Amino acid sequence: MxxxxxxxxxxxxxxxxxxxxxxxxxxxxxxxxxxxxxxxxxxxxxxxxxxxxxxxxxxxxxxxxxxxxxxxxxxxxxxxxxxxxxxxxxxxxxxxxxxxxxxxxxxxxxxxxxxxxxxxxxxxxxxxxxxxxxxxxxxxxxxxxxxxxxxxxxxxxxxxxxxxxxTGAQSAIVPALDGVLGIEHERDELREYLMEMREYMPPKHVKFIEAVENGPSVREFVNRIGRASTSELFNQSVELVGDFRAMHLEYAGQYIHAQAQKAPGNPSAIGTGGTPFMVYLRKHRDETRQQTVTK
Structure with missing residues (x-):
């Protein structure tokens, strides 16, 4: 804000x-x-x-x-x-x-x-x-x-x-959370699209994301100290990001995808940013949930 x-x-x-x-x-x-x-x-x-x-x-x-x-x-x-x-x-x-x-x-x-x-x-x-x-x-x-x-x-x-x-993919919030938690996504079409979205963000927001990504790694710190309580807190944070993505997927399916199916003039699986968003959102949800640390 x-x-x-x-x-x-x-x-x-x-x-x-x-x-x-x-x-x-x-x-x-x-x-x-x-x-x-x-x-x-x-x-x-x-x-x-x-x-x-x-x-x-x-x-x-x-x-x-x-x-x-x-x-x-x-x-x-x-x-x-x-x-x-x-x-x-x-x-x-x-x-x-x-x-x-x-x-x-x-x-x-x-x-x-x-x-x-x-x-x-x-x-x-x-x-x-x-x-x-x-x-x-x-x-x-x-x-x-x-x-x-x-x-x-x-x-x-x-x-x-x-x-x-x-598109909401032009917001810096989730990329910054990914950067803080060290959540990585496969370098595929989705990853390329999300990197492209930075061209549509305010330049200062992009610099902030890059600073977080290139700064000290919270994930490495948690793994290095090996403290169960810290790992638990870290995993809860990762799971919350996963929960957010799950909710986002649900809302996108209910309020965008399903509604578009009823309108023959609308591309039913293509978002406003020009991507098959349902496939991408599901993939990001699954990738996030797989990146907790060992307690």
């Missing part, structure tokens, strides 16, 4: 963009959303004076961008320059690709209902609301076999980009 609450709005220079983001569900219920985006004034990058404002800008641009992509029956193969250029530039400032990622979707997307009270359940709400079905990415998406072109972004050279969609 960041030490300051997320910035809730952009300055007046970018009010038109901020207003569209705040009222996105209403805009999506109306017609001609893509046309409305094309009519927005140029985004003023110079008006972003703080890290908080930059992160707010990434949130607003990312949600508008995803809405632009999926607001009509046919996917957009080109993001117009009025949106693509500031999205790309702000993405560089936060160190992430120009697509909605977990940091904007979750980490920067809350406020306190009562500012004088703590950050706790019952006192937080979403800054940015959305409609379902708009967070799938460009990669492994049959609607976008050639990716998405970011018009006017010279650095990309007119190439169709295949960015991953928002």
């Amino acid at each position: 960041q030490h300051q609450d997320p910035v809730r709005s952009l300055s007046s220079a970018n009010e038109a963009w901020d207003e569209m983001a705040r009222n996105l569900p209403k805009y999506l219920m109306a017609e001609n959303f893509r046309k409305r985006v094309g009519e927005l004034p140029p985004f003023d990058l110079g008006a972003l004076k703080s890290e908080g404002e930059i992160r707010r800008a990434m949130l607003a641009l990312s949600y508008i961008g995803m809405a632009y992509q999926w607001s009509e029956e046919e996917a957009a193969h080109v993001i117009p320059a009025v949106l693509a250029k500031p999205w790309y530039e702000v993405g560089k400032l936060v160190g992430r690709p120009p697509i909605l990622s977990y940091a904007s979707y979750s980490i920067d997307n809350w406020y306190r209902l009562s500012p004088e009270k703590g950050v706790e359940c019952g006192n937080i709400a979403l800054l940015q609301c959305f409609l379902g079905g708009y967070i799938f990415g460009w990669r492994n998406n049959p609607a976008l076999p050639n990716g998405v072109v970011y018009e006017g972004v010279t650095e990309l050279g007119g190439k169709g980009m295949k960015y991953r969609g928002e």
Whole structure:
């Protein structure tokens, strides 16, 4: 959790963009959303004076961008320059690709209902609301076999980009727990995917994960001292991570996989990040539970 609450709005220079983001569900219920985006004034990058404002800008641009992509029956193969250029530039400032990622979707997307009270359940709400079905990415998406072109972004050279969609795998929490406990996963497609997800995390979060992974090994320490009570505590920690993964698998099966089976237009076994998530979650659960230490 960041030490300051997320910035809730952009300055007046970018009010038109901020207003569209705040009222996105209403805009999506109306017609001609893509046309409305094309009519927005140029985004003023110079008006972003703080890290908080930059992160707010990434949130607003990312949600508008995803809405632009999926607001009509046919996917957009080109993001117009009025949106693509500031999205790309702000993405560089936060160190992430120009697509909605977990940091904007979750980490920067809350406020306190009562500012004088703590950050706790019952006192937080979403800054940015959305409609379902708009967070799938460009990669492994049959609607976008050639990716998405970011018009006017010279650095990309007119190439169709295949960015991953928002997914909980872009959170640093579980990778950091794996690093602390020395939980390792086979170097297969899943492992490669999870390493790729670090490209979508805030750079400071990636540095923290790497520091934990490369720092002193808690697992080696527990094995070296050979104390039963310490081994028991360590194993309980590993088992809790395994339990979390088991619960995650259960919820994913119940609320994502099973629901998608009922909707013929949705890829039933593919997550928003473009992966067969049920297979991966089950595998990680099993690998975690196998990595306790000998008491």
